Amino acid sequence: MRQWAVDEMHLRRFAPVVSHCEIYQTVRLIESDERYNEDHRLINDKPTFDKWSLAPRHGSGHTKSGIYFLWERHTEASTVTLILPHNCPDKIRAPYIKWLEQWNGSVVRAVRIFVAPDGSEIKAHLTAQEIDEKEMVCCDVNAGLRIWSDFGIHKDGYGRLFVTAGDVSDDERGRIIQRVQELGNYRNLALLGFPTVQQYGPDVDQLEQQLSDHAKRVANASDDESDENDEDLLQQLANISSQLELIRSATSFRLNATTAYAEVAADRLNALNVQAVANYQSLTDFTERRLVPASRTCSVFRDRLSHIAERISRVMHTLDVGIDTRIKAQNLSLTQSMERSTQLQFRLQTLVEGLSIIAAAYYLVGLIGYVTKGIAAFPSGSKADIFVGAVTLPVILAIYLLVRSLRGKVLKENDANKD
Incomplete structure (x- = not known):
């Protein structure tokens, strides 16, 4: 990542700005599907440059006549800049301006910057460009450069900015104008x-x-x-x-x-x-x-x-x-309803158990009666009484063993289901 970091630090260098020139700059929102058209414009559909450099996110060009071109790609926008010498003939500059104005995307900001050696003719320029004096912004910035603008949109679709050159180098003047432009560009993008x-x-x-x-x-x-x-x-x-x-x-x-x-x-x-x-x-x-x-x-x-x-x-x-x-x-x-139901069932069960004692006593007395009749009839009495008395106890034993066996099977199945 070292080379990338170094390149990133040098990415936004502005071109040198001479003391008397004109600058065109546009900022456009460009959708992802329009990036291909922008790349095509940069690679195959550009005017003549004597020196040309292009990277994925920035590019620059320069002609011997003093025309500079700068392109920079942001996350959602692109900035395109043309720097034209003051004495550049219209015939030479026209193709470059047309190329810039036909750039794809929606314009967020477009500005024409007039750089003058001093402020002696600024009033005449302001009048010629129909700058609204009521909205006039005028102040000094870095190195004593003075700027004038109404920050409005004029008939040609551009804003106007006038800058005095000041007593600084071309490179430093370019950096100062770059700060002024970035302030306006990011301001408009923020207002979106x-x-x-x-x-x-x-x-x-x-x-x-x-x-x-x-x-x-x-x-x-x-x-x-x-x-x-x-x-x-x-x-x-x-x-x-x-x-x-x-x-x-x-x-x-x-x-x-x-x-x-x-x-x-x-x-x-x-x-x-x-x-x-x-x-x-x-x-x-x-x-x-x-x-x-x-x-x-x-x-x-x-x-x-x-x-x-x-x-x-x-x-x-x-x-x-x-x-x-x-x-x-x-x-x-x-839960309370279930508890009441359980209590009711318990009471009913207690009642049934009480009644079951009577039933058990009744049947037990009947069984004892059968055995007694069988004993009384032995040996010469009724054979039926003797038979009933003889089988009563074995039947009770057989039923007991059967119930015990069934109960054991049920308990084993319950234990198996738990496992």
Whole structure:
């Protein structure tokens, strides 16, 4: 990974910017299925460059006439930059500008930057480019470079930025302009999350209301007079949770990206060391006036979704506890009912056993009577009485042995089933 780490540190180098030139830069959102077209444009459909370098995530080109090209691929966007010398004829620059403007993807930001040696002709340039003075941003940044812009979109689809060259090298001027541009680019990318919040805000309001109503019904479910059904409550809660997950899935990437972009924009703003110019709003004022509230709104919206998920979990836990409590109460009632039934069966069994004593005594007396009649009839009495008296005791013994054998078999089968 060593070479990759070194290349990564050198990835975002800006080209040198001379003291009098014009820069075109666009930032475009590019879908994954459009990346092939972008690669084709970079490899096979490009204007003439005397020097050309291309890597998977960045590329650059240079002509002898002083035209520089820079391309950089981000996670979801691409930045394309053209640096044109001030005296470059329209015939030479036109193919390069057309190539940049026909780039695939949706434009997030497009800016024309005019770099002048000093501020002597800035007012004339501002008037010529129809800059709105009421929206004018003017301030000094690193190394005393002064910038002017209304950060609006003009008739040609580009914004306007005027920069005085300052007393710095071309390389340092390029790095400073790169910071200014990255601030604007990441600012616009961060603001993309705000429409997402506005789009899904009403849906989240509705979910919160549904969840509040559901929590009330769960609370009332413990009342004996409530007609609420546990299964219906669980199904409604599952529907709310499903809708929430759909919203989180649709907004998660954009909200996380907004947080990341806003932090990078804030870093670039701090690195510029902005110094205000009297009677004008500074770059800091312009950036923080809307970016900070928008990024905080997105952050609050993301936290709100997390809190709703936590509330759903708590309501589900409350419902589970209620259901568990009712099940335990039902089990207790069933146990008590079984205990009463057992006690009743025991009393009936005791009664039957008491009655069985009478029956046993009756049959025992009858058996004794049969034996007595047989003895009294022996030897010359009734043969039937003698026979009944003789077989009574063997029959009792045979029945005893049979019952004992059957009882032993039943007990053995029961032991085998336990094993």
